[in-house]
Amino acid sequence: MLQHLQPRQDGRAHASRALHVGLATCETEILEAQKLRYRVFAEEMGARLPTRTPGVDRDIYDPFCSHLIVRDEAAGRIVGTYRILSPTAARRVGGYYSENEFDLTRLQHLRSRLVEIGRSCIDPDYRSGAVIALLWSGLARYMQENGHDYLIGCASISMADGGHTAASLYNRLRERHLAPLEYHVFPRYPLPLASLRGDLDAEAPPLIKGYLRAGAWICGAPAWDPDFNTADLPILMPINKVDARYARHFMGRQD
Incomplete structure (x- = not known):
């Protein structure tokens, strides 16, 4: 679940604040990130989360993950997060989410x-672009320091209109961004594309747009996630194919 929501009408830019990115170093920071996830996914989006602790988004993958966080030091709060599952951790938990x-x-x-x-999300008051840029920089540093070559995730599209926007976006985006056949994956609960309109002039969510501009592939048709009521696109990003502009900005590469 990779989600990017629009700012609230009263949201303000916090680029001038002391925003810092890094991996959570204690259970208190992880818990704060999980509470932020709950506020965004359950309270804002209306997702049904399989949690046993009220106000906390926690599942079986969390103990095996690293938790990337952006903290506003002046406010003393976590304002953005990503959950990262390494290859070794995926083997330990039994697979990828x-x-x-x-x-x-x-x-x-x-x-x-x-x-x-x-499980990417940003506090509604901090959706100006600064936080997502820091999260991407943190991801790039994590990949470099650990020598990993590929990123995978499920990029979400709202199903508020019944799926017509998601179907239209997939039809348009696959023309330029579909992965080579040998990297295709297959949805367990496919979005019923044949039953939906596929010709709407739909705008890609900012996060998906950013991934594709950086060089990511769409690895196949979207799946329906009933708990989040989203259509999820499988995204694969080979790090060696990241666009040079993004590489210089987020990864410090000089090629």
Whole structure:
């Protein structure tokens, strides 16, 4: 679940604040990130979360993940987060979260180099662009320092209109961004594309637009996630194919 929501009408830019990105270093920081996830996904989006603790988004993958966080030091609060599942951690937990939505058989040969990202969210008052830029920088640093080669995740599109926007977006985006056949994955609960309009002039959510501009692929048709009521696109980003502009900005590469 990779989600980027629009700012509230009273949202303000916080670029001038002391925003810092890094991995959570204690259970208190992880819990704060999980509470932020609950506020965004459950309270704002209306998702049904399988949590046993009120106000906390926590599942079986969390103990195995690294939690990337952006903190506003002046306010003393976590304002953005990503969940990162390494190849070693995926083996320990029994697989990737994405495998609940997609058959990843064709990516089997990538597993030792494949990092999964998900549960991304940003506090409504901080959706000016600064926080997502910091999160991406943190992800890039994580990939470099650990020598991983591929990022995978499920990029979400709202199903508020019944799925017509999601179907239209997939039809348009696959023309330029579909992965080579050998990297295709297959939804376990496919969005019923044949029953939906596929010709709407739909705008891609900012996060999906950013991934595709950086060089990511769409690895197949979207799956329906009933708990979040979203259509999820399988996204794969080979790090060696990241667009040079993004590489220089987020990864410090000089090529």
